[in-house]
Every structure is written in structure tokens, then in C-alpha cells.
Amino acid sequence: MTIEYAILGLLSWKPFSGYDLKKIISESAIYYWSGNNNQIYKTLLQLHQDGWVSQQVINQQFLPARKVYSITPSGNEALQKWLKSLPDLPEFRSVFLIKLEWAELLNDSELDDLLEVYLQELKDGLVIRQEENRREIKTGRSPRETYLWQKIAKKTISVFEDEIEWVEQMRIDLKTIRENQ
Amino acid sequence: MTIEYAILGLLSWKPFSGYDLKKIISESAIYYWSGNNNQIYKTLLQLHQDGWVSQQVINQQFLPARKVYSITPSGNEALQKWLKSLPDLPEFRSVFLIKLEWAELLNDSELDDLLEVYLQELKDGLVIRQEENRREIKTGRSPRETYLWQKIAKKTISVFEDEIEWVEQMRIDLKTIRENQ
DNA sequence: GTAGTCATGTAAGACGTTACATGATTCT
């Protein structure tokens, strides 16, 4: 389970409640999970049972009690071990690519429509990601960390920028192919 | 279920057996599923029940019977409808990015090791993808399709190339950050 | 009064992977 370590990593930075984590995970592009309650609250229970996090219940006047989790020394050890473990290759999952593969079943204008709609979605998605990054210009605990965090942020937007460029080039090329027929 | 349509798309190209599909899906980068038996054989059963594919049993001398599936007119209709439907945004899932976010817990040489190992994995992965593309230089049924198929193939390798470049730039930058301290 | 935020949690189901099971042939 990698969400286990994703949460552990966040708690190594600051203590958070399940509710906080849910927000972070559902709003950040690098955390590719939906950020649903079930997964987060169950994972926190698991982490607590493993002794990797400790829980502090904070009662509130008119609101439900907050359960704030902090990383423990053994949790930190587990996180370190994971950080040093063999990294996984990234996965680029594009259902659009699968659609494109069978685009021969579409006529020229249908394909154009598909590309246009996709392009618009990408551009909207890019704006959302750019706003997400602007909202939190995170300063790290060291120049090295600040650099890495900026590099991560830039990566999430460059994936979209590259995809937009790729589609735009495709539209140009398709026009040329049609003219040469 | 998108694997349903992924299989339907392949069958719109040529008839295939479950065994054939398993191979294609597990070896191709754009089909991001593992290509396990369970999923494929169950999906084919489903597609057959829906009347989207037809089955032809081919008995063989010393080998188990092959069940070859072909797309039906209603399957083709369903596929067309799917092709024209709203495309999903691509997902870039990188566990490495989550690791990098907490790399502050590693010292300089540990981070260097992580980057080096990751880079090596990426380079190995790139070679595998390049070989995959070289194995089948697919010619489409039209210049348009040939172009699209090449564009898809190039995309699967450019994702890796971009990632390699990104990591290499990071190594250079990290060296500079250390020297300026 | 309707929707959103804060805050927890559970139930049901969809989706995906690993591993098991069979059995003959062919390659090293």
C-alpha cells in the first residue's frame, strides 16, 4: 500500500487530522487517489495499530472532536526505509490514447471534434493545476527542499503542457495529411 | 469499465482469442493493465453476453481449443459511441514524486543514490519501450491511421525521455545548490 | 431554506492483481 506511506510522509511534515489529509490528497495532483473517507480513515487506523502514528483527540465546542495524528519514531524509521527503497516507474494512464488508436472508425470532423474537446479539457485542467500551485507556494525547510518542491509542482503542470502541445501538433499534422490526399 | 472498450477496440481491428489479447495488453504500454487472465476472460464473457462480440471455437490437434472473438455490429456501435464520448484526462501516477516530496529525510548521498537508481530504471524502461515499438512498426489502414499509430508510439517513449531529462536536470541543480552553501 | 464547511466513520460494490489448476508440446 503506497497511500500508507503517502500519509506517513505528510505526517512527517506536520500533524494532521483525517479531515485535513482528505483535503490535501483530494486537491493535490501528485496524490492520485480520490481522497475518499474510507481509504484515509482506515489507513490511519492501520498506521495507529502499527504504532507508526500517535493520536491526539482535541475536543471542540460545537464541532466533532478532531483526531490529530503525529508520526512516531518507528513511523519515521518505516518512512525512511521506504524512501530508500527501489523507486517505481511512473505510470502514464491515458484512456485518450486508447481512443485515438481506433479513431479510424471516426470521420475527419468527428476526430476533429474529439481533439478539440480533449484540448479544451486539458486547458481547463492546466488552469486548475496552475491555481493549485499558486495557492501554496511552499517554502521548504532547506534550499534543497524548496527546490524539490518547486520541481514537483512544475512537473505536475508540465505533464499537461506537454500533452496540450502534443495534441496541437497532431491537429496541424492531420490538416497536412488531408491536404496531401 | 474501460478495459471493456480497450478489448472491443482491438477486436474491431482483428479477431483475437483471450490468449492473444492477454499478450497484447500485457506487452503494450498504452494498455496500462497487467493483462491478467481473470480480467480478460471475464470481460470477454461479459462482452459476449452483451452481444458485442461473437465467439468462434477452433479445435486444435494437441492444444486446447482456441476461442476467437469478433466484433458484432452492435459492438461496433457501442465502440463508436464510446469513441465520441467525452475523453478522460490523462493520469500521471508517480510514486517517485511522493518520495521526492519527503526527500528532506535523506542526506545528500542517499538522495543521489535514489536519483541514480531511478534514472537507471527509467533508462531500462525506455529501452524496453523502444524495443516494443521496433517490434511492430504498424501500418494503418490509411495514412491518417498510420500517422496516429506512430504518434501514439512516440508518446509512450517521450513520457520516459522527458522523465529522464527531468531527473538529469535535477541532479545538475542539486549539485549547484550544494556548492552555493 | 439550501448549500457549504467541519469532522467522524461504515457498507457495498467495482475493479485489479496474484496465485492456483490443467495438460500437451517444444526448446535448451
Added chain:
DNA sequence: AGAATCATGTAACGTCTTACATGACTAC
């Protein structure tokens, strides 16, 4: 002798999402 290929399928399990459930406060 052992492993790989061809070819089907099932069982068990892990992961992930959607939807349900509660309840007070706040903003429009």
C-alpha cells in the same frame, strides 16, 4: 530435467470508489 509456449479458466484477496449516516454551525 526443467522451463517456456499454447490455451483455457477460477479462487482469493487487495485496493479504490461511491454512497450512506450523523449533526451543528455559517453564509447566501
